[in-house]
Amino acid sequence: MARGELMKKLLASYGRDDEFRAVAEQIIDEEEKKNNRVLARSLRNTLDAAPARQSKPKALAPLIPFPEAAGDFIELVEPTHSKQDIVLSSENTRVFLGLMKEFRRAEEIRRRGLPVRSKLLFCGPPGCGKTLCAEIFACELGLPLYIVKLDRLISSYLGETATNVRKIFEFARKQPSVLFFDEFDALARARDESGEHNELRRVVNSLLIFIDRITPKGFLVAATNLDKSLDEAIWRRFDEVIWFDKPDRRLTERFLRMKFKNITVAFDPISYAANLGGYSFAEIDRVSTQAIKSAIIEKRKEVRESDFRKAISDERRRKHGRTRITQSG
Template sequence: MARGELMKKLLASYGREDDFRAVAEQIILEEEQKNNRVLARSLRKTLDHATATSGNTSKPAQPKSLGALITFPDAGSDFVERVEPTHTKSDITLSHANIRVFTGLIQEFRRSDEIRRNGLPVRSKLLFCGPPGCGKTLCAEVFAVELGLPLFVVKLDQLISSYLGETAGNVRKIFEFARKQPCVLFLDEFDALARSRDDSAEHNELRRVVNSLLLFIDRMQTRGFMIAATNLDSSLDAAIWRRFDEVVWFDRPDLSLIAKFVSSKFCNSPVDFEATKHIHLLEGYSYAEIERVCIQAIKSPIIKRRKKITEQDFIAAIGDETRRRTGRARL
């Protein structure tokens, strides 16, 4: 939308908090798409501060955890929660293939208006697959930061109603919200919603939920992204896969990625040995498990009042993780 039209809408909405904030978010989004990140962050900080102080008026401010940028349709706030990212791209290690995928998605998002003007679709529906602890949730958070979009997480436990007939209606509400609000909408444990309809153990009503979900994804038009994540890709309905613009695979790291990840975790800690000599002991481990090893090793000199992490600290931490993982000590 032309900047002049946005400014007119902003002035016209003054006094109507929800409308005013929605137009302000559009202006911020345009600055983010132009890669004016400093200005966009400054505008968002000012907008968030104004919302926080609005509690002095007759209308109470909403909790920060529920980012009321646009009014949630039909009590949709019961199912969607805004999450403030705490990580950046320096906190994640990705394969070269995934770096290429995400770089392309970010560039495409920043040129989305030009792409649409040429009659072409913009990729906005992503499916993350892979074992637990391999970076799917962290990547969704970092992706939102890099795009400059708010991150909203679907509360799946509340979305799936004990009254089965209500679940499809609840799913509709989150897709309606994503249509109105430019954001990264994250659905973890997606297999709980999109389980194969061929599974004889599934209730007929849950099959109808999958039918509705397929329809909602097909019709979804958003200025942000929907990211679904699953550890159980083999359980997904066969018709789900083609509904996504991109499928991203998160595997356990190979030795080169383990070395890079361990080095990044120890970069601000004094170490008196070469940690990469022992990375073969971590082969087959997830990023979450390796991070736990590194944190335990970093804590050891603090507990023992030493200045540096020793080789024995690192080996002992690997041994603890092996015991936790297998039920017996390896080292």
């Protein structure tokens, strides 16, 4: 997008913190693509140093009486994170802001005979923010978050799983909420896979019908680490497919700034961004947390470089051990 258009969007979004930050991120991305790295770094530091305005907690949508029929399969989750706890690409930030605006103007959109996006598919490797994003998305919208308990939903008794899924969708049709299916591939596995018996094929057939027919009061969100295992017919049932990738160097730097923002350090954590290439957000979070805990255990007021280096070493040992186990299996 041309610089002039971005500047107009920036000024137009003044006073709306989320939109202002999203446009600022786009401007910084443009400067980085042009190799204006000094300017981009300066803009980034200025943006990160600006005090974040704490948004008022949003009141949850009224809860309908918890249905006994679905109670065994869903769990209400109280949010423990806010938008200050997540790092998203500028593209995903733009998508989620658009979804929130659309949700808030849903009645007006529907009155004009247009559909409202409400069925989302999150794809990407483990540890890249899918579950955390669902929690924060629900919190920002003022909607309760319900997580589907797949271990109970998938019944060992033939014929019951599709019935259980129907109960879940009936609940989502009535209750304004974010209904979150993690490990969605366990339900929506490709029907042509060898070894899949007729019961699982029937479950996928039922699932396709339920997703097609439902118009959620809030959002239906499905997440998978195994997008290639999903049945081909599943994809077109979702209004949006959002990809969560492992962070590049720029996003790693942003995450490290966030993690150490209020921590006294004796080194520059950002200088280690290149060493964390290929790590997920969850892995970088584990490294950072372990380094901070090391200082607390040693009764020091600052985190040292040696703490961080040791935490990276421990994470590498963990990753390499997992690789050996996978190869031997």
